[in-house]
Amino acid sequence: MMPPFSVLHVCMGNICRSPMAERLTMMAARERVGDKVDELIYVSSGGTGGWHAGEEMNPPAAREVRRRGGHDVGFAARKLLGEHLDTADLVLASTAEQVDYILGLRADSAGRTFVLGEFGRLLGKIDQGTLPPYAPEPDPVYARGVALVEAVDRVRGGQPPEAEDDLDDPWGRGDAFFSRVADEIDATVRPLVAALLAG
Numbered sequence: 114m115m116p117p118f119s120v121l122h123v124c125m126g127n128i129c130r131s132p133m134a135e136r137l138t139m140m141a142a143r144e145r146v147g148d149k150v151d152e153l154i155y156v157s158s159g160g161t162g163g164w165h166a167g168e169e170m171n172p173p174a175a176r177e178v179r180r181r182g183g184h185d186v187g188f189a190a191r192k193l194l195g196e197h198l199d200t201a202d203l204v205l206a207s208t209a210e211q212v213d214y215i216l217g218l219r220a221d222s223a224g225r226t227f228v229l230g231e232f233g234r235l236l237g238k239i240d241q242g243t244l245p246p247y248a249p250e251p252d253p254v255y256a257r258g259v260a261l262v263e264a265v266d267r268v269r270g271g272q273p274p275e276a277e278d279d280l281d282d283p284w285g286r287g288d289a290f291f292s293r294v295a296d297e298i299d300a301t302v303r304p305l306v307a308a309l310l311a312g
Contacts, residue, residue: 145310
């Protein structure tokens, strides 16, 4: 049996953007498949810097996740390591600069590493009808996920991300700013989950 399809979100300190993305992805997946979620998809996050390792989510980020029906319990920030990239089937970074950092750690992850907004923008251009069929079991979900990432990478065609694909850093900003960033995260992770778990 294949492991769950693994999505890794990356930002700078791993206390604002990537933890919101981690928990909002899981929430969207749970809404679709309920308690089977942990068998089908594994979502984690990390930061390019380790300053906040072990810390909880930044309070406004945690508030935003809770406000949307997710939970922030049990989160602890961590510094991104090469081994985290080795086990990720899809890596979504908040900015193009972070993609460069990721590729510096693991050049072989290029085909499965995207800026979050870039992935969302390109996802709409693929024909999901060509993907392996969905079934609520680990093996078909894994096969569908890998094919989905390959399809989005093909559409990308080696083009660099666009400036507007970057996710603004909300650290130190007000709740309205965090809410906008969370909306932008949702705009990619919800279609991603829908494509992956197309029940």
